[in-house]
Amino acid sequence: MSPIRSPEGTPASPGGVNRTGKASPAAAVKDAALAALVAFGLFAMMVGLRTEIGPEGALVLRQRWGDVAILCLLVFLGRLVLSLWLGRRRIAASTAPGRWTARLQQAGRLFAPAMLAVALTLPAITQGDRYLLDLGILVLTYVMLGWGLNIVVGLAGLLDLGYVAFYGIGAYAYALLATEFGFSFWLGLPVAGILAAFWGVLLGFPVLRLRGDYLAIVTLAFGEIIRVVLLNWVSLTGGPDGISGIPRPSFFGLPFTMSGGEGSFAGTFGLEPSPSHRVIFLYYLILGLALLTNWVTIRLRRQPLGRAWEALREDEIACRALGINVTITKLSAFAIGAMFGGFAGAFFATRQAFISPESFTFIESAIILAIVVLGGLGSQVGVAIAALVMIGGFEIFRDLGEYRMLVFGGAMVVIMVLRPRGLVGTRTPSIALGQKRAISGELVGEGHG
């Protein structure tokens, strides 16, 4: 943190916090005016002058000074409020778990079962409301992806920015198996998972020696390579057109048809045929898959492999010194994380019945990683909450239209700045000597991650 103004008169920015904690009104106004000036500099050209294609096909500028004035005024007021109101209570970005976290941890014991109960009864609560169930499926897909990535990033501490590649591999594997070879969903699902795990190992090998940010950028490159190949290998993947007509899942062999005849789901159980049957089935399917991911993670954390992951996350050199096989540990994390990504991909393919490379862009990886980090790296409940907040919030702001991604990105920044350790912000190893305690940011910031 720096003083509010450096000697050269660099103005304080919006969002910075006055170190002295107290701001006299005059200073606050001056400070806010400077922030507004910076905002004017930022917005004058970008917002004030909009480039548009004119009648003759050439670019012309349209002036919008009113919008600039409004934005500057907003920044001025926002900064004023921040320094007058929040400036008193000095909000430093704390890396230690706060009051809120401790309380949340206490509530966590009740909270997780409560969330599970709501998740299990959601179709009954919503009474088959299509929109809410679809939203539930979407959130659960991201919960599952978050939990899958959590194994790689949260437990093993390997920063993976290309997780969406495995999601895509799973989706394409199932789609191709189902459309070309007539695999059923229940046969295609494990195969898609195994294929994704195989690719996880394949990616894992070259990056065994890398760590931290290098690993991040290589996994990002890998994700992009997969996407480019999906986009250009037209004879196999259909290129930008994707694959359509992927078979929908059946209820263990009983298809969901609207006729309700013999051999269909509704006919066999003597129900009125309804399109919501399939949605409810898909909902429970993804809930089951997500819970499977969670269960495997929790079980693995108690076994030598999971312990080795956590040890690797905390200190790779110490791990080697203790004789843990780092190669096997890293590759298994990549493989198992990728496998769950592949499962989620197969589910995505069967739910959408259509996939294209559009669905597997870097932004998806970023969203999943954001969910894991906001969830507090390694916390299962935290990831679920983060997925609910991010994806649910994204849906709530549907009316914002094109501003939605802007708000989404802004929320990522703001949440991270206010709660850098995630929403549930502790990282306690499953096993530790002596007293259970949270690890502070100072201890984990040494570059193992």
Added chain:
Amino acid sequence: MAYALQQLINGISLGMIYGLIAVGYTMVYGIIGMINFAHGDVFMVGAFIALITALLLTAGGVLAGPAGILVMLLAAMAVTALYGWTAERVAYRPLRGSFRLAPLITAIGLSIVLQNFVQVSQGARPKPTGTLLPGGWEVMRQDGFVVQFAYTQMLIIGITLAVLAVFTVLVTRTPLGRAMRACEQDRKMAALLGIDTDRTISLTFVIGAALAAVAGTMYLLRYGVIDFYIGFLAGVKAFTAAVLGGIGSLPGAVLGGLLIGLIETFWSAYFSVQYKDVAAFSILVLTLIFLPTGLLGRQEVEKV
């Protein structure tokens, strides 16, 4: 032969653009050890500011030759530098000293914000400008194939070299450069010795953004069409360049940029255009496996 020469010229001019962006990555990585993920989008903002300035100049009827391009360059550098400064202040400084992933996530968030801010404020459609600086110098002619060294390419190479020369002097000869190198070596010690580290880091972002703005302006002049999404791919490739050259090393960033530009151009010319990105990324993966510190990087010492 003539074809290869043309590709060489194209590759070098493209590589210079990557190199300029890569310098921003490598500087920030060197000084605070984070990937400034939003840097590619800062480059995109620079290109847009240059475009708007060019349109303003045209509307005023004064866009003519070198003076107009100089004004574009200066305006883009100034405004983009302000973006870089604000980004650091809002998204990175509060997280200084936090754990390692936190600034990476805000950087990704900031990248989303910048992309969508430009999409909302300037529209999602690509902006074609046409050629602002047509023509070129005919190098040679062989079997009806003309090798042309376009004026824009000369401009790119010339300006990049000039900017890099100024920048090198700045880093090696001035008090600010000394402070930057001190912060890079040991930030805590530098602070104890009276260097305003916050200010130094801010200025690093400002300089990085200004260099990205130069790259953005060059991109606009050379390719004549920009949209809000150009920053992502350019950013990733520039980072690849920085890693290839050895992250933290400034000459390495330029060298890496040139290599990536050349590889990409020759790959598109002789193999396939669709897979040019795959070629660039494969180089990245191969470098890191066989040469983890890059071409000019220092060996990092593993400490417990």
